[in-house]
Amino acid sequence: MRFSGETEFHRSVLRVRWLFSVVLWAMGALWLVVVPALELERSYQRIRTEAGIRLALAADLVSSHIANNLETWEFEGVRLPSLVTSVTRGSQISISHLELLNGQNRSIMAIEAGPVPTLPLVLREPVTDGVVPVGEVVMTVALDPAFTAAARSGGIGLVSVLVLLTLAHVVGRRMLDHAMAVVGDTTLRLAQQLEQRDRDQRLLARQALHLRQAGEDFAHVARMAAHHLQEPLRTVLAYAQLLLRWHREGGGGIERADGYVEFVRAGIEQMRGQLSALAAYMDLRTKDFSPQPVELEAVVAKAAAAMAALDVRLNWQDLPVVAAQPDRLYDLFFDIFGWSKRYRLPDQPLEVSISAEPSPEGWVIAIADNGRSLGDRDPERMFGLLVHDGDGRMVLGLAAARLTVFMMGGRLWAEPTDTGARLSLEIPNADACTNP
Template identity: 25%
Template sequence: MTGNAGPPQARGLSTWTTRRWLRVGVATALAVLALLGVTGAWMLGRTTSLSEDLVDVRSPALSTAIRLESALLNQETGIRGYGLTGTSDFLGPYQQGLTDQARDSARLSELLRADAAGLRDLGAVQDAAKAWQERIARPVAAAPAGAPSSLAAERSAEGKTTFDAVRAALTAQQERLLAERARARDDLMATMRLRNWAFGAIAAVIALLAGLVFEALRRGITTPLERLGTDARAIAGGDFDRPITPTGPSDLRRLSSEIDFMRRRLVRELAFSEEARRHLDTQTADLQRSNAELEQFAYVASHDLQEPLRKVSSFTQLLQRRYGGQLDAKADQYIGIAVDGANRMQTLINDLLDFSRVGRVHHDHESVDLEAVMEQTASSLSLGIDEAGATITHDPLPTLVADPTQMGMLWQNLIGNAVKFHRPGRAPNIHVTADPVGELWRFTVTDNGIGIAPEYADKVFVIFQRLHTKDAYPGSGIGLAMCKKIVEFHGGTIAVDPEYRDGTRISFTLAPTPPPAPSTIAEATRATTEPAP
């Protein structure tokens, strides 16, 4: 049973938190200080009590006893002189002695009221003095003046005996009072020495207690915190393999364990991130190869593929001009279809090249005045605007930091679509607005054309998605998809307003300054999500 008592106690102390250690330590320190304070107060009270007894009782009592003796001696001297000479002048010291005796006796009674032995000594003195006064002093003092008293001569021996008894009582009283004063003084000195030793011990205990508190704080709180801070700084500096050893009270150990758990989790996350980075590096390399192949394809599409296409288009047009009307109607129809197909194929290839260049070739951001871009757009579309009788108005347009080429393509596609998709017999009326919304600019392009049904509001921004046949409205179906790509490249969004019914309203946002250039990984991620041309 004895051998098993240690570990549970150790386990119990190991579960103590910093707050509990501080609470117990403060309570213990306060209890010790309270005990020391009570001891010091008792020593001071004891010293004060003995000092007051010596100063206020013992010394005054001894001096009063001496004065009482002097008063009785004056009485004896006066009576003896009066009895021998009969001169009344000797009665003066006797009368004064009586007065002094009464005063000193009362004072001694007051001083010795708590001292039974002292009161007994005072009673013995008073009894002896009373016997002498009754037998000698009063009878002699009552004799007529002018002649020696015969009574004094007759009782001279008795008077000497009775006054010797008074002297003996006075001597005994004074010896006792002197002994009591000496004892009180010895007690005071001993108590003062004990007090000095006690206060020295109290000071030593306080110093020891302060040292213990300081050492306990250093070992239990300061050192574990410093060690934890050192480990945390080492981990923050990149030494993630450094373990944290829990020390100190239970809450500090728990904190160390939590930080070490966070370190281990961070190591796992870093390992996972490193693996993901290596995987992304591999994917990036693959995407770079893929982009290089796409660049090669774009080069081939813009040069090598268009060369035979131009030949096909040129020779079919020559056939149409030279042999038009010489063959039958079917041949002329077939030749026209071939010419139209070649021209549309060339247009599609050029549009695809323009679409692929957005954000890849044209990315020179600079300050762009959209007012000037709008004027250039109206000038380039002037033929179609004049043919349709279109009216174009706009609010004051801001100046943004953007790619000027892409801004021109954006406005040309939006204004061109608004002019192209007008209602038959109704002149197009197009209005452009620009309003700041937070950190962005919000633009709307509103027309009174044929409109877009709500179910096609998202479909129109997909490449090659057409809502009408090429015979009704010419085009490649790539314009709004290119607008969407340009707007998103400049950090904005674009959408068709489904609430607007009297035509079409397309709203989009642009940032005053362009977003940061996308990283290779972001480009690769976006490239994998975009539809292939």
């Protein structure tokens, strides 16, 4: 019995050691696959994110230069590289090539910033003249460092597994338990690194969104300066010249002079309105957007009371509590209701319906009206700062509304309906106030 018991104990020990070895080998194989793959993914995302940000900066710089030099930019192959050279400075990635192509795919500018990579990543970003795309910037980035980091991680993992197996077989069960504790600590550190990587990626994505929105702000300013402000300036200049000619010719007919002065005044008022809209838009980024729980129904009711005098009927029910700044939210709905009123049909009263549905990011608030169809509201330019209405006049677009939603941490988009148009905005729910 004793011999049999010792044999059974020995067999049990062998089974435990064999099972532990199998588990350890399985963990080692998993480590050798997962860790390099995660390192490769992390390095690739880091390279791609930084390259995307730098490419967007280069495209914004070139777009600004093109908007200010519409007639000569295609012949400035010497000056253009100096605009984007700063994009490659201080880079944590290996940028090998940067090129500007025009609309006919002809190279306007080419910068060789490094050697030709073995594993290239090619990214493209369109450039515009302030209104429409006129070409694109092409950036080539080396992915070799990502694979090098993954190979280094795999080598470290392989050495670690061999050391653990050696300790398990040489030292015995106690050292095996210690080795398992080390593995547990290593797994915990790996989980912490992965969590930190996810936080960094979310932060980079948020920064990229702010950078893209800042580029759109710059585009609005450029369009205002290059196009919209020129129209009232031409009006003021033309009628000022007519007024001067009237004076030189003797000043006969005071009614004609009054008409000239009225046109000059109208041009100045138009310019003042456009500059006020631009100032209000740029001032949005300085306002308070700190979120707090807000009853959406109370905000909509307040806006409805202001719109009642304008013969606008608002219908809503079961609106949620959201995370927003109350004053900014009120201004947002007032702007949207005003946009709906501008496109009402002349033969029927304007009705606006507000509804809410939960989404993974918070709440989607749908604002639908029975006015003109979305196609009649210039959907391609409706989110601009100034747009042309059906009569050809310059009116405020939805740029401020979209920027307001963006600063709240959401997004705004338009959709057609059978009887009008619908604007949908996604904003965080009230939990975002306590769990940012």
